[in-house]
Amino acid sequence: MSAVAPIADGRVHVSLPELIALRSRVARAPAPSVTSRVQRSGQRPSRLHGRGMDYAESRVYQAGDDVRRMDWRLTARSGVAHTKLFQEEREGRLLILLDTNVSMRFGTRTRFKSVQAARAAAMAAWYAVRGADRVGVLAFGGQRQLLRPQGGSRGALAVAGALAAWDALPPGEDESLSAALQRAGRLMHGASRVLLVSDGFAVDAAARGRMLGLVAKAEVAVLTVADPLELSEPPAGRYPFAHRGVHYDVVLQGERQRSDFARSLGEGHRRLDELCDSLGLRHRTLDTSADPLDAVVALLGTARGR
Structure with a gap:
């Protein structure tokens, strides 16, 4: 018997029509401000x-x-x-590094983090090609696949299609951020910018060194995707959860219990924030109920030398 395809509802699973429709939202955003298209080396502009x-x-x-x-x-x-x-005029290239670890398939408000990450990645793709960049995406974690950078609307459509296709596949084994960054360093394909989209739970001790190596090759920005429950202490109550088909309830009553629960859920975005702050990387946090456009524009739309 063949497996039943997941329903692309835009909440638990990525909806390809929605990712394509995001193009019109991006078209109304301020245009990317590019000072030049000179190839960058790390975070420092060079001139050719x-x-x-x-x-x-x-x-x-x-x-x-x-x-x-x-x-x-x-x-x-x-x-x-x-x-x-x-x-010298050179075509810019953006590589989106997308976290597909199992922790991304979680959500209590509006949509899963994995769906919000795909929406943000699609907006980044539409925004990049609007600025005449090529755009590609490298998935790490449950999916470990690469879509090489392409230009124009075809490039953004290819990214949207890949995001929806990968989301529909069953998740594989998790992958650390350091391993993902090592692969990204080998598969840059001339990218001058990298946008990491992750919830931060993949951050490990070796990630800082790997990130330093990536920063030496490209301009790196980070978008942290978080569920609202990961960003603040939850009120007292009963919280139903499901994991790999198993359903259970978590009852939170006392202040200490709720504080410990919030600290555990928020560990991912705290680790990623600390990594970004230690390296001076531009980063934003996006919750699952927000519009990703402002965060994408803030990270990709500022003037930069490349």
């Missing part, structure tokens, strides 16, 4: 002087310089031959 479109500066003429690039005004003013240098 080549045959691009953006004027960088002028310098004294050197043997072999293209005479068509002569800065005649500065040459006349200084009496010394000068040539113009330009910043």
